[in-house]
Amino acid sequence: MDHFEIRDGVMHAEDISLEALAAKVGTPFYCYSAATIERHYTVFAAAVAGLGQGTPLVAFAVKANPNLSVLATLARLGAGADVVSGGELARALAAGIPADRIVFSGVGKQNHELAAGIEAGILQFNVESEAEIDMLGKVAAHYARPVEISIRINPAVDPKTHGKISTGGADAKFGIPWDRVPAAFAQAAAHEWLRPIGLAAHIGSQLFDLGPVEDTIRRLGELARAMTAAGHNIKRIDCGGGLGVPYRADQPLPPSPAAYAAMVARVTAGWPWRLMFEPGRMIVGNAGVLVSSVILTKEGASKHFVVVDAAMNDLLRPSLYNAWHDFRAVRPRAERCVATIVGPICETGDTFADDRDVEAVGSGDLVAFMTAGAYGATMASTYNSRPLVPEVMVKGAQWSVVSERNQPAAMLALDALAPWL
Numbered sequence: 001m002d003h004f005e006i007r008d009g010v011m012h013a014e015d016i017s018l019e020a021l022a023a024k025v026g027t028p029f030y031c032y033s034a035a036t037i038e039r040h041y042t043v044f045a046a047a048v049a050g051l052g053q054g055t056p057l058v059a060f061a062v063k064a065n066p067n068l069s070v071l072a073t074l075a076r077l078g079a080g081a082d083v084v085s086g087g088e089l090a091r092a093l094a095a096g097i098p099a100d101r102i103v104f105s106g107v108g109k110q111n112h113e114l115a116a117g118i119e120a121g122i123l124q125f126n127v128e129s130e131a132e133i134d135m136l137g138k139v140a141a142h143y144a145r146p147v148e149i150s151i152r153i154n155p156a157v158d159p160k161t162h163g164k165i166s167t168g169g170a171d172a173k174f175g176i177p178w179d180r181v182p183a184a185f186a187q188a189a190a191h192e193w194l195r196p197i198g199l200a201a202h203i204g205s206q207l208f209d210l211g212p213v214e215d216t217i218r219r220l221g222e223l224a225r226a227m228t229a230a231g232h233n234i235k236r237i238d239c240g241g242g243l244g245v246p247y248r249a250d251q252p253l254p255p256s257p258a259a260y261a262a263m264v265a266r267v268t269a270g271w272p273w274r275l276m277f278e279p280g281r282m283i284v285g286n287a288g289v290l291v292s293s294v295i296l297t298k299e300g301a302s303k304h305f306v307v308v309d310a311a312m313n314d315l316l317r318p319s320l321y322n323a324w325h326d327f328r329a330v331r332p333r334a335e336r337c338v339a340t341i342v343g344p345i346c347e348t349g350d351t352f353a354d355d356r357d358v359e360a361v362g363s364g365d366l367v368a369f370m371t372a373g374a375y376g377a378t379m380a381s382t383y384n385s386r387p388l389v390p391e392v393m394v395k396g397a398q399w400s401v402v403s404e405r406n407q408p409a410a411m412l413a414l415d416a417l418a419p420w421l
């Protein structure tokens, strides 16, 4: 569920009309609903509360939406963070997420990032290769501080999602093949300052089928038992993220947090370890829309084009993954039409929807791409020298620009003329 609805004929974010916001900040812009973020986090955290030993850690996957106000909204609810770079670590800390709720994932962490995590005193690193064990062992020795690690396994399962966001297959770059986990634990334990205390997995994103997730969590449990028997002090199991969100009103819903939690409860009953989760998309996906204006419409040989002022650089998902985002008029009329929705960028991939039945819109109308809160603004670029789109957060009747539109002059100022020119 979300808090974007038509009131008095106009789409609102909570109590604020998107028309009013557009008049203040210009288009395109991302708009987030704080109530939706809060609701999704609370529903998920409540669903998994009571699973495993102690209180589970819900570590929001910062990559889904790293905006400081989004992170601070979650920090206030007690969320942790799953970070994958020094930049994300800095954002999580700046937003007030305590270091002991931060987990550092990623297949290519660099020495300076490992050092930043150790200096901050984060809860754990999820280590993804034998080479990383030795890198981290050296950095930990430099600081002479004990560092808790989980081994991220590659469970060799097919998560049955889009190939570009599948991470659990045997040939994916992620994790250590599960049959090498005992050797990896022994390798880690041989480092004076490393404490191998857990196992982790994340098999993919936008998951609709809980079967492969269940197989993976079961495998984590088997390995944790084996590692305990081998004398390691296992404390935590990280089940990853990946739960899908509904992008299309006309398609079946993904599993609910309750269904997901029921599956986890079944698999982990009696486990003596603390559980961790890394949801990203399901917390913020429906909490954001990209608001744009129709520049003009034009007729091709056989297509009716709607050219909007947002483009693939602002919301990359349709171009990159053929992803579907519902397209809605901010002030809907009764008529509908079949349209191909495109941005102004000079390539055909700059297409949001192809021959889609949509609410009829014309030049000057405001439109919204729905479910754009996850992997939207954060994947934006300045391609075609377009400024990064601002982000606005709404809470009830309050709103605030939480990321500014960068200006062409500021972008130009980052360039320099080579001295010979």
Ligand code: LLP
Residues within 6 Å of the ligand: 061, 063, 064, 082, 105, 106, 165, 202, 204, 205, 206, 207, 240, 241, 242, 243, 278, 279, 280, 281, 282, 317, 321, 374, 375
């Ligand atoms: N944990 C790890 C280690 C991850 O790599 C990811 C996402 C997550 C958690 C969160 O997954 P979620 O709950 O959001 O599905 N840009 C793509 C999605 C890439 C996901 C990468 N990893 C998209 O727009 O669909």
